[in-house]
Amino acid sequence: xxxxxxxxxxxxxxxxxxxxxxxxxxxxxxxxxxxxxxxxxxxxxxxxxxxxxxxxxxxxxxxxxxxxxxxxxxxxxxxxxxxxxxxxxxxxxxxxxxxxxxxxxxxxxxxxxxxxxxxxxxxxxxxxxxxxxxxxxxxxxxxxxxxxxxxxxxxxxxxxxxxxxxxxxxxxxxxxxxxxxxxxxxxxxxxxxxxxxxxxxxxxxxx
Amino acid sequence: xxxxxxxxxxxxxxxxxxxxxxxxxxxxxxxxxxxxxxxxxxxxxxxxxxxxxxxxxxxxxxxxxxxxxxxxxxxxxxxxxxxxxxxxxxxxxxxxxxxxxxxxxxxxxxxxxxxxxxxxxxxxxxxxxxxxxxxxxxxxxxxxxxxxxxxxxxxxxxxxxxxxxxxxxxxxxxxxxxxxxxxxxxxxxxxxxxxxxxxxxxxxxxx
DNA sequence: CCTACCGATCGGTAGG
DNA sequence: CCTACCGATCGGTAGG
Numbered sequence: 499x500x501x502x503x504x505x506x507x508x509x510x511x512x513x514x515x516x517x518x519x520x521x522x523x524x525x526x527x528x529x530x531x532x533x534x535x536x537x538x539x540x541x542x543x544x545x546x547x548x549x550x551x552x553x554x555x556x557x558x559x560x561x562x563x564x565x566x567x568x569x570x571x572x573x574x575x576x577x578x579x580x581x582x583x584x585x586x587x588x589x590x591x592x593x594x595x596x597x598x599x600x601x602x603x604x605x606x607x608x609x610x611x612x613x614x615x616x617x618x619x620x621x622x623x624x625x626x627x628x629x630x631x632x633x634x635x636x637x638x639x640x641x642x643x644x645x646x647x648x649x650x651x652x653x654x655x656x657x658x659x660x661x662x663x664x665x666x667x668x669x670x671x672x673x674x675x676x677x678x679x680x681x682x683x684x685x686x687x688x689x690x691x692x693x694x695x696x697x698x699x700x701x702x703x704x705x
Numbered sequence: 706x707x708x709x710x711x712x713x714x715x716x717x718x719x720x721x722x723x724x725x726x727x728x729x730x731x732x733x734x735x736x737x738x739x740x741x742x743x744x745x746x747x748x749x750x751x752x753x754x755x756x757x758x759x760x761x762x763x764x765x766x767x768x769x770x771x772x773x774x775x776x777x778x779x780x781x782x783x784x785x786x787x788x789x790x791x792x793x794x795x796x797x798x799x800x801x802x803x804x805x806x807x808x809x810x811x812x813x814x815x816x817x818x819x820x821x822x823x824x825x826x827x828x829x830x831x832x833x834x835x836x837x838x839x840x841x842x843x844x845x846x847x848x849x850x851x852x853x854x855x856x857x858x859x860x861x862x863x864x865x866x867x868x869x870x871x872x873x874x875x876x877x878x879x880x881x882x883x884x885x886x887x888x889x890x891x892x893x894x895x896x897x898x899x900x901x902x903x904x905x906x907x908x909x910x911x912x
Numbered sequence: 913c914c915t916a917c918c919g920a921t922c923g924g925t926a927g928g
Numbered sequence: 929c930c931t932a933c934c935g936a937t938c939g940g941t942a943g944g
Contacts, residue, residue: 605825613880614821618732618812663897670877673820690870
């Protein structure tokens, strides 16, 4: 044991650290991450862990990037090939509601948790988070606008308002999973999302 | 300086510690609270601060109690004297949306932040939080039921679904204040709440 | 990638 | 309510 291993091994252990860091942070918070705990989790020394990232902040930023990739994979990817407009928007909502109930990290949606943790701090993590959240917001607004332009949603629809509501619903649903007795938050969340979008009855009623 | 002061003085400094603790925790998290920082903020020694509460956990629990009282004061109290049913429900939503935009603590709504922080931990703080959140949920559901029974809302309304949606909206709106550019989250939140309730047009359009 | 270490700070206690 | 202290742990560095 000890000493530098091959580049491939180094990449593997780096990835393992990052996965573990993201999972821990989803439950305990990005600020609650500690190098020492992470080191013992992955069976390395503190210096070994820190060597991959330099500082705790860089580790936090990389964990955020990783979580953002997972979010895109879980929420955007399944909807990507649906028809642009209302069809894709509803596919996004379905995947999103499913993600909220069945998240990829043990503490729930990392992005939502980090948003709460850093909304009133400043610094590089706050800024990076803001960028991630805004990018997603723009994607949502554009999809809603497409649906309105295609006549799939009423022309009086307010895309910014709808995007705001969808985001609030997805974020706000998270703590209900564990803190409440709610059995099927995905169904509840999706129902609320459809109402907010103003889905025409014919579409809302389909299986 | 030094030595035990009068009971009244002791109560005052206890209250000052609690106010400060709640404010700090709203921004940095209940877990991020430290006795040392709190002590220097209020101009006391660590032992002096801890003497009032015994342990950090008791301090956290008391901060939660205090924040819950403030929440009731800001969100329930202004609506208390409105007519039971839809009138009171809408008054609650107005006060709630206002509270989200203009919270009593510098980090935003303490309850929402703590819900995220503790949803996937366990322990006494988690349990206490769960109690607070459930009590509020029941109050909401009852108010919605009253409105339905009075014929102010459609008889097909689902009180649990509506209460769930209102809570998710209020909680999820919090991070939008700082993390997004959103100017008037109170108005957006309130609009989303009214839509979720299914407020009859005549009521929704009033000033 | 390790051992060995740094100063700072953590929650909490003893004793007054 | 203070000073003085406890062992543990923090993020990070030196040196190999």
